[in-house]
Amino acid sequence: MTALAAITEKEIRAFMGTYHDALSAFDPAVVADFWRFPCELATPQGKRHMFTAQELTTEMAAVTRLFASSRIAHIDRFVEFVHLTGADEALVITRVEATLNNGTEGPRWTMSYIMRRQNERWKIARLSTKGFALTWGDDACVAAQAATPSSLN
Numbered sequence: 001m002t003a004l005a006a007i008t009e010k011e012i013r014a015f016m017g018t019y020h021d022a023l024s025a026f027d028p029a030v031v032a033d034f035w036r037f038p039c040e041l042a043t044p045q046g047k048r049h050m051f052t053a054q055e056l057t058t059e060m061a062a063v064t065r066l067f068a069s070s071r072i073a074h075i076d077r078f079v080e081f082v083h084l085t086g087a088d089e090a091l092v093i094t095r096v097e098a099t100l101n102n103g104t105e106g107p108r109w110t111m112s113y114i115m116r117r118q119n120e121r122w123k124i125a126r127l128s129t130k131g132f133a134l135t136w137g138d139d140a141c142v143a144a145q146a147a148t149p150s151s152l153n
Helices: 003-024 028-032 053-069 132-147
Strands: 035-043 046-050 072-086 089-100 105-118 121-130
Touching: 003 028, 003 072, 003 089, 003 105, 003 121, 028 053, 035 053, 046 053, 053 072, 072 105
Parallel strands: 035 121
Antiparallel strands: 035 046, 072 089, 089 105, 105 121
């Protein structure tokens, strides 16, 4: 790894740490600032494009309702992998671990992000979930789709 790549990877890991903190605090305005619009969310139900911060906020609220209905008390997120695919693009893979209200281990899943540098700042352009359907089951996927005001098609 070159010195520049090491610096960039460190920068991306710091970005993701700050992003994860904003997610945990459920601060939609701050979270939206991490995203590049339009952006794409890929889930087991299909791809969804979001064009505004308000659409992202609505999506966040739907996921928060799903977590609450699933008895999730806390979520930990860990950056597992950072790969620079170009000077202004990176792939980031995170592991997500949930803890239930009763303190027991909850669902686990993986999220991958395509990030692009925009005006000298990294922004999330695409999010993809892996293992979400296997972890949460079909009922949760249907609930997630129902909780979102627009279709995921």
